[in-house]
Amino acid sequence: MTDMPRQITLQEWDQQYEQLQKAGLYQPDYGGLLSRHIEDGDTRLSKLRYDNSAAALRLWNFLLTEEERLHKARAEGKKLVGTMKDLGTIPVMAYSLDNLVAFYPDGAWWIPCVMELNTPLLRIADTLGIDESFCPVRAMLGAFLTGAHFPIPDLLTCSVGATCDDFSAIAQRLNGLGYPILWWEIPHRRCPEPDEPMVMLPGGFLAPKSQVEFVESELNRLKTALEDLAGRRLDDRKLSAGIKKANLVRSYLAELRQLVFTAPLCPMPALEMLIAEMLAIHFCSDQNETIIVLQGLLEEVKSRVRAGVGFLSPDAARIFWVNPVADLQVMNLLEDCGGRICGTEYLFTHALDTIPQNLPPIEALAQMALADPMAGSSIDRASRICTDIRTFGAEALLISRIPGASHCALEGQVIGEIVQDQLDIPVVEIEVPPLTGSIRPKLCTRLEALVEIVKKRREK
């Protein structure tokens, strides 16, 4: 364990960094002071509070150096694959070939979130007709046009069909600007007909076998494209090894989630857990390093749990959080208001489940892709949320909406009603725009009220 767990500011991290260095802190090549990342305008970082462990430092440095890593990979002659609207399937395939690096261009939606008003990405999207009525992921258009963030990928893939309408429009606009995209279709997951052959997907949902076979055919098409790009064959042996490695990431995350969400004292803040969970879908452009970063976090959490130390009050309200936020400060805010995260559903729960290793690899990946919560009904999504709320013992559900994000704008009410019917716990919806400064008091009221409700319910 690095130190007694504390949440510290960016400035305090500089002092903490010096102390850790004196104590012999090992730093990877992307390590260093966290404050250096605000030099390019990441002003939001200076407003966050961070976990004070060396493991968290490594996590943040890993996250904030992804662009450098991608440029380095290109310089080394590796091929870059931008896997758009894919939450955890194509990167597993791409990383099975050692000269490919996959990344998630959609992740550019966080750039304006952390850089606040210092980036023109959203303004560029505005000029392309993709205005604020669309999901903040539209920032990706600006990132492509300026080339100021990630290198333009050698291959762009994007799923269509049962995916977010907003993103489909944004990706089509990108395509129209001259960026070729290899589209692949993910069908809306439906319940099998009574006599129809069916498959139990990872996560427990049923799907018609024909749908799995269709996705397999799509993934085979993508496999060929990846092979062409890499100039190498992606055989079952390599794919199986890739799946095994992805499962290692998922198993670390599963253990981390279980420990953090159920420990009597919260051993890792909500913010760092959000960042860690995101690694499951994109590996932050380095799958091997992802494993090391997660191992470090897991060790830190285990030692904190063993020592019985952590953050927040032991009576913090146990909140299950649905959907990622567009402003990272809100994760700090929940804790300021007396809550702690005990369970999450950030729209990629399937990417946290183990990929079957007893199936032909493409079939296993097809099953995973079809298990995506966004590919099925809101009722399915709510059902999984109920299961996880029970697992982690959450006392309330908080549904966070992102303005303009159509994949979650209408689901909140459905999820809320089902959770209330099945579990009888309070449900509250909030809307988190990319810049929450002006609505912070209103968000506080909602979060504090939810915490008050939870605590009142504990009274007999």
Add this chain to the structure above:
Amino acid sequence: MICAGIDAGSRTIKIVLMTAETQEVIAKGLADQGVKQDKLTSGLFQKLLKNSALDKKDIGRIVATGYGRNAVSIADTTITEITCHAVGVRHLVPDAMTVIDIGGEDSKLMRLDKAGKVRDFAMNDRCAAGTGRFLEVVARRLGVSISSLGQMAAKSRSPAPISSMCVVFAETEIIGLLASGVAREDIIAGVQSAIAARVTSLAGRNIDLPVVFTGGVALVSGMDTALQSALGQTVTVSPDPQMTGALGAAILSAEQITHY
């Protein structure tokens, strides 16, 4: 021991003083909100103390609520208006299951359980169309006082359809309606219906009865019937609706005194 509840709302500050043991209200007061929120609150508090022949040291605990709760320096602690309104309303209407609170700058709907605890809530604070602010805008535009809105609306024979989506656009609609000769009474009734429609959308599909209406806007006559019409259910106006947040805060401060 005497305790106090302060509701620092967006338009007005409300204070209730109560005996902790019997939960009997011994004084209450109201003042307009302003820029210097803390000073205005302290001023009202001192005035109430003086009128009640009390001193600050007689007050055992102060709970602040409302949008400006964190600016109240004399408060010992803060509790959200969601909890305070629920407690205040339940004190006055013991069988209330749903509370609708429409204030100056927001509106909320709280669902209670049988024990009176809040089960969940929904809030509208992104748009003035479901708040008292809409009534202020229409009163100004029509050149009438807010207190006369209810009486005028009662004379309406055909409420004008008005957008409930945005106050700014609705104001433009009102200008157009006036230009086309629509009676002011019909415009006011239309605005009341628009506010009610906006607020009732917070209820979702299920609403538990009885429904109690509170907050400053509940004092505007006709708003309760507009809500009834939009909900299709009976709506009861809470006694002393503007004070329920402060009352709830006072009750909770009394409970805290007893608890500690």
